[in-house]
Amino acid sequence: MLISVRFHGRGGQGAVTASKLLAEAASLEGYYGQSMPFFGAERRGAPVVSFTRISDEPIYEMSQVYHPNIVVVLDPLILKAVDIFRGVKEGGTIVVNTTKAPDEFVFDQDYLNIVSVDATGVAIKNDLLVAGLPVVNTPMLGALLRADIPLKIEVLEGIVRKKFGKEGKRNVKAIKEAYELASIKLVHGSGKRSYPRKKKIKVEFPISTPAEGVAGKTKLWRDFRPEIDYEKCNDCLNCWIHCPESAIRLNEHVEIDYDYCKGCLVCTTVCPKKAIASEREVFVDV
Amino acid sequence: MKLSEMEREEYVLPGNTSCHGCPSTVALRTVLKALEGNAVLVIPACCTSVYMGPFPNSAIKVPVFNTAFASAAATASGIKASFEHQGKDTEVVVWAGDGGTYDIGLQALSGAAERGEDILFICYNNEIYSNTGIQRSGATPYGAWTTTTWKGKREHKKDVSELMLAHGVPYVSTASIGYLKDLYEKVKRAREIRGFRYIEILAPCPPGWRFPMDKTIKMGKLAVESGMWILFESIEGEFRFTGVSKSIAEGRRKMKDLEEYLLSQGRFSHLTAREIAEIKKYVIKKWEKLARLVEGEVDAVTAKFYV
Numbered sequence: 231m232l233i234s235v236r237f238h239g240r241g242g243q244g245a246v247t248a249s250k251l252l253a254e255a256a257s258l259e260g261y262y263g264q265s266m267p268f269f270g271a272e273r274r275g276a277p278v279v280s281f282t283r284i285s286d287e288p289i290y291e292m293s294q295v296y297h298p299n300i301v302v303v304l305d306p307l308i309l310k311a312v313d314i315f316r317g318v319k320e321g322g323t324i325v326v327n328t329t330k331a332p333d334e335f336v337f338d339q340d341y342l343n344i345v346s347v348d349a350t351g352v353a354i355k356n357d358l359l360v361a362g363l364p365v366v367n368t369p370m371l372g373a374l375l376r377a378d379i380p381l382k383i384e385v386l387e388g389i390v391r392k393k394f395g396k397e398g399k400r401n402v403k404a405i406k407e408a409y410e411l412a413s414i415k416l417v418h419g420s421g422k423r424s425y426p427r428k429k430k431i432k433v434e435f436p437i438s439t440p441a442e443g444v445a446g447k448t449k450l451w452r453d454f455r456p457e458i459d460y461e462k463c464n465d466c467l468n469c470w471i472h473c474p475e476s477a478i479r480l481n482e483h484v485e486i487d488y489d490y491c492k493g494c495l496v497c498t499t500v501c502p503k504k505a506i507a508s509e510r511e512v513f514v515d516v
Numbered sequence: 517m518k519l520s521e522m523e524r525e526e527y528v529l530p531g532n533t534s535c536h537g538c539p540s541t542v543a544l545r546t547v548l549k550a551l552e553g554n555a556v557l558v559i560p561a562c563c564t565s566v567y568m569g570p571f572p573n574s575a576i577k578v579p580v581f582n583t584a585f586a587s588a589a590a591t592a593s594g595i596k597a598s599f600e601h602q603g604k605d606t607e608v609v610v611w612a613g614d615g616g617t618y619d620i621g622l623q624a625l626s627g628a629a630e631r632g633e634d635i636l637f638i639c640y641n642n643e644i645y646s647n648t649g650i651q652r653s654g655a656t657p658y659g660a661w662t663t664t665t666w667k668g669k670r671e672h673k674k675d676v677s678e679l680m681l682a683h684g685v686p687y688v689s690t691a692s693i694g695y696l697k698d699l700y701e702k703v704k705r706a707r708e709i710r711g712f713r714y715i716e717i718l719a720p721c722p723p724g725w726r727f728p729m730d731k732t733i734k735m736g737k738l739a740v741e742s743g744m745w746i747l748f749e750s751i752e753g754e755f756r757f758t759g760v761s762k763s764i765a766e767g768r769r770k771m772k773d774l775e776e777y778l779l780s781q782g783r784f785s786h787l788t789a790r791e792i793a794e795i796k797k798y799v800i801k802k803w804e805k806l807a808r809l810v811e812g813e814v815d816a817v818t819a820k821f822y823v
Contacts, residue, residue: 440577443531444569451536467519471696472733474534474541476526490530494537495730 233379234295235282238314239304242360244367248302249280251371251393255386256284264289277311284379300377303327304349304366318342323377325412327366332415340421347373347412356404358397368394372405373412383409443490448475452493455511456486462505469497469506517697523549525577532575534567537729539693539719539736540640541567544576544611546696547638550703553578555607556595560588560621562613563647564640585620588612589628592635600634607636607707614641617716618654618676625676629683629712636706636713639676642721650724657744658798659791661726661783668786672798680714681750681809687713689749689758693720694736698759702749709751718745726782735780742777743799746806755809765807774799 235252239245246267253263261284268279281295297317303326308314314324315337323343324335329351332344353364368390375383387405391398458469460483470478477491478484486497498506527548534541540563548555557580559565565582568575583591588610596608612621617639625637644662645651652662652669655676659668680688687709691699699717706713720735722728727735739745740760747761756762763769774796778784787795 436571438569438571438574438580440529440575441569441573442529442575444529444573444575445531445533448531448533465520467522471519471522471546472542474536474538474732475530475532476528476541476545477530480524487530492536494732496537496542496732499730500733 231286232289233284233300234298235284235300235302235374236295236298237280237282237302237304238308238312239278239280239367240308241276241278242363242365243304244365245278245302245304246280247393248304248367248371249282251367251386251389252282252374252381253284255381255389256282258385258389259381261286261380262289264292266292266294268294277308279312298322300325300374300379302370302374304370306330306350315339315342323414325370325374325377327370327373332413332417335417337419338422339419341416341418343377343414344417345373345376345412345414347408349373349408352404352408352411356400356407358400358404368401369404369408372408375409376412376414448490448492449488450513452491452511454493454495454508455488456491456493456495456497456506456508458484458486459505459507462503464503464505466502468500468502472496472500517701519697522700523552525549525553527553527577529575529577532567532569534563535721535723535729537722537732538563538567539642539721539732540564540613542696542732543640543691543693543699543717543719546699547609547611547703548576548578550700551607551609551707554605555609556581556599558583558588558592558595558608558610560610560612560616561585561647562611562616564611564613566647585616587624588616588621589624589633589635589637592637593628593631593633596633596635608634610635610637612637612639613645613647614639614643614653614655615645615647617641618674622676626679626683629680629685629714632685632711634710634712636703636715639714639716640719641716642719642724643673644721644724646721646724658795659778659784659787661786662724668791675802677714677716677748678806681755683712684753685714686711686752687715687750689714690716690718690745690747692718692736692740692745692747694718694733694738694740695747695759698747702758705749705751724783726785727780731780735777738772738777738780741772742774743771743803744774744777744795746802748806750809754811755806757806757810765803765810 237245237249249265253265256263264283266281283289300323303314306328325345327349328346329348332346349366349369350364352369353366358365387402390401394401470484477487479487495508528541528545555578592608592610641655643655645653650662651664655673656669658672677690687706689702747758749758757765
């Protein structure tokens with residue numbers, strides 16, 4: 231069982247708090263709860279979105295909720311700014327703070343449960359005002375319990391009491407009133423919902439394989455040609471370890487690979503026996 | 517250790533597109549030999565991501581992950597986490613230039629060091645952005661010419677190896693291209709330690725520093741001998757000088773004249789006596805600062821606070 235809830239509201243109405251309270255209530259009931267707000271340029275009055283997930287198994291999904299079962303709309307006017315029906319699963323529930331009748335909503339799903347409640351009215355009646363604005367989050371949580379959600383109203387009330395302290399009493403009253411007031415109705419939509427088809431994208435990671443001579447035979451870079459005098463050489467391997475090009479091979483003795491030697495002459499300077507001399511390179515075969 | 521005991525397998529293949537006398541290839545060869553090829557390289561934008569060659573081939577014989585400039589240490593943290601999950605003991609090595617360490621990569625480096633990610637971060641420091649055509653970096657020393665400081669840089673370099681000491685990571689060391697055995701052994705020791713490890717290699721760049729291509733190794737030696745580059749190692753907070761720097765610190769060896777190092781490079785050829793004196797002052801200050809970290813001296817300092 232995974233219930234995902236999306237809250238729409240405006241900054242100041244308490245959508246983020248409601249989302250948190252719901253997750254807390256769920257974890258008190260023994261479920262796993264998760265809550266996160268959508269971070270944008272939120273300020274008072276701007277549309278905000280927040281998400282809650284409730285599950286009986288650990289929740290590993292950490293993304294936003296794109297296909298909610300339940301949408302809670304704290305502000306009736308937000309309908310004009312945001313598409314609240316977007317991505318809602320068939321047969322899902324929309325809990326909306328409105329004075330309109332449930333039938334008046336138009337959506338693309340086949341059918342949805344619409345829970346309508348005049349939460350603003352409940353908030354004003356119970357004096358839930360902050361800076362003159364009705365805060366509808368707790369009444370909306372009460373209405374939310376009408377949806378198919380396995381939470382007891384007492385648990386929610388307990389959490390709200392703890393969270394709001396002195397204000398808890400009024401909030402709890404608002405929850406109860408909104409729960410009683412809310413009506414749920416199955417509403418048919420247009421059913422024109424078009425599922426965007428997932429494009430199959432073939433991804434191939436470019437993986438390079440190791441090879442000698444990625445720049446070709448780098449002998450052509452050479453102006454000077456180092457030559458090892460094997461009579462002086464005592465196989466100390468200094469030229470081998472210091473060669474920037476890995477162009478000195480270790481066979482029986484050190485040997486310069488003239489296909490790749492770029493002629494930087496580092497080997498001539500590191501040889502303690504001065505056994506490597508250099509001369510002008512003259513290519514005959516190129 | 518003898519050179520003949522070193523790993524013989526080549527992990528940087530010949531025919532790559534590095535410049536003549538490139539210090540980075542020498543250092544990378546040595547590092548991968550020390551790790552015996554059991555490594556994954558994470559390479560942000562730098563010379564190495566260019567000289568390893570274009571798709572579909574690579575001049576490096578271990579897996580390489582090319583990543584964005586700013587995120588090398590973060591990428592390596594992720595790869596290491598995946599290896600831990602799979603139970604693989606492969607070393608994840610960040611191979612970054614000084615741009616990817618000192619400037620653009622610093623926040624990811626600092627973050628990974630603070631989280632104690634089990635990765636080996638190696639900075640090959642040529643003190644410039646050489647890949648893009650010799651611009652100044654945070655590692656460019658005072659007075660050095662670059663295409664963006666054409667009258668000589670006016671600021672001293674910052675020192676990320678000291679910054680790593682301050683992070684308190686289990687392993688920090690510096691190495692120079694002039695002493696590859698020392699580098700080899702340091703990588704071996706770093707491999708034994710778990711947690712965040714940082715090695716910084718001085719990589720004198722012939723085109724960027726304006727010196728003949730065959731002098732790469734000599735310049736690496738000269739930098740240490742003149743005291744301009746200090747070799748040290750700090751294992752679990754125990755700081756010590758190593759190699760030639762140790763002999764210098766213990767007074768067994770005289771520092772070579774700084775001018776010999778500076779004036780053999782075209783980038784310092786315009787320096788005045790006053791500027792050389794300024795660099796000298798900086799070098800001496802640095803030595804004094806690091807010498808205080810050696811055990812014994814530090815104890816004497818902390819003792820004053822805990823009477």
